[in-house]
Amino acid sequence: MIKTKNVFYEEGFKMSFFKKIIGVLATVMILVMGTMQVFAVTLTAEQAKEIALHYVPEGSTHFNTKQDYNKFEIKLYNQKDQTFYEIDINKTTQKMTSFESESQNNFGSIKIVLTEQNAKDIVLKEIPQAQFVTAYLDHDGGLQKYKISFYTSNITGVYKINPENGMILEREIKFVENTIQIPQNTIQNIIQIPEVPNTSMNSGIISMEQAKQIALSKAPNAVIWEIKTDIDDGRLIYEGEMKEGYIEYEFEIDATTGMILEWDIDIDD
Template sequence: MKNKNSEKRRGFFTGFAAALLIAGLTVSAASAYGRTISVNDNIRLSINGAEFIPLDVSGTAVEVFTYNGTTYAPIRAICEAVGLDVQYDSQNRIARIVDTKSGQMDNYIGEDAARKAAFSHADVTNATVTKSTLKWDDGRAVYEIDFTSGSAEYDYEIDALTGKVLEFDIDRADNRPTQGQSSTDGLISADKAKSIALAKAPGASVVRCQLDYDDGRAVYEIELRSGRTEYDCDIDAKTGTVLDWDVDYDD
C-alpha cells in the first residue's frame, strides 16, 4: 500500500483534459514550505475513457491529489501520454510543453512580425518596446507586445499563427485621440466620447479616458469625478452608445 503521507514536492500539471475520479479520501501531505496540508488522495485518471496510471522516469506510479479544489497531476506523464513533449529548463525553472507532431510552432509568424503587426495597427513608426513575449491564452498562442510612442502607451495581443490583432489597449497621457483611430476609421473621437459621458454627469470632470479594444469592439473607458462622487463609463467607440455606467459615492 502506498504511503499517503509522502511529500508532494514533484512537478504537477493542472487543468488538463483528463477525467478525474475522486474517491474522497482526505489525507495530510507535507508541502515544499514545511507545513502540513490536507489533500484528497486516491484519485484515478482516465484519458479519452481509458484508465491511465502516470509513472515517473523510473517507472514508479505517481500519486494524483486535490488541494483547495485544484487537482494536481504529473505534467510529463500526462503530456507524453497525449503526444506532447515536455522539456524542462532547469536554469530558468520552466517546464516547456511542445506539440512536436502538429508542427504548429513552425507556423508561428515570429516575434518581429508580431511587433510589425502591432506597430502597423497603431500607425506608429518610432516606438520603444517594453514587453514582447509569446504566451498561451484562451487555447491559442499569442504574442504580447507592449510599447510606447510619444505620450501614448500601447498593449497589444497578436495571434501567433495569423498575425491578427486580438486585443489592444491605448492609453494617452493627454487623452487626445490616438493616431490611426480618427473618425475616418469609423470611431468617434475621444473628445466626443468624453462629451457623451459628461452629459450624464453635469459638473463632473474627466480624470481618465482610454480607448480599449476587446473581442471585436472598440470601447472608450472613461472615469469622471465630481466632489466625492466617482463615475465609471464605457462608451462604444463606433456608435457612441453608453454600454456601462457606474456611480460610486466616497463616504
C-alpha cells in the first residue's frame, strides 16, 4: 500500500476530530423523538457562534453569521491550518446539523499517486463506520481530486482528497436530525491541527464592516446594496455591489489582506 503524506496520520498526532466525534456518536446516539427537550428561549446569533466555536480548532476566527428560518450558518477561519469552516446550528435543538471545511490550499494534482482504495482509507481513518457510495477522480481545470461520498447510521458526507499527497481538501458532513451529539466541551482538545507554513497570509481576516469601508473608499457616495462572503480558489473573499445614481459597482476584496481584487463599473442607461 502506498504511504500517504497526509499530516493527520503522522506518528505522535492525536486521534482526529472526525474519527473521535463519529466514534463517540456511535456509542451515545439515541433517538429523541418524544423525549427531545423543547427550548423555551430562542437561540441567539451570539449563542450559535459560541456553540460553533467548540467544533473548530482553538484560535479560529469568526467572520460571518447568516440567519435562516430554522438555523444559524456560522463561518469561521483558522490561520494555523489555513482552513475555512462553515457550521449550521439548529435554532430549536441548539445542535450542529452540518459541518464543512475547505482548505485554502484547495488544489488537486496532475500527478496520481494514490489509488481509489488509498483515498477511501483516508476517509476511514477519520470515519471508521463509513459506507461508501461513490469514489472517483474529479477533473477541474487540469487538476484532479478524489471525490468520495459515504454514509453512516447518523451522517452523510463527501470528502475531496488530493490524489498525490492525500491531503483532505474539503469535508462536507450532514448530521441526521433528532440525535444527541457529543458534548461540545470535549471537542476543542480532540482535533489535531497540523503545522502549515504561513506564506502570504496575515494573522487574521478583516470584518465585513471593514470590507465595506474599503469598497466605499473607492466610491464614497455610493450605497452598498449587497455584500457577502465567498471562497474563490481556496481564498476567502468579500464580494458585493454598490450604486451611485446611474453608476453600478461590483467588487471583490481579499478577506485576509483587504486588497481589492476586482473593481467593475457599469453605467445604467
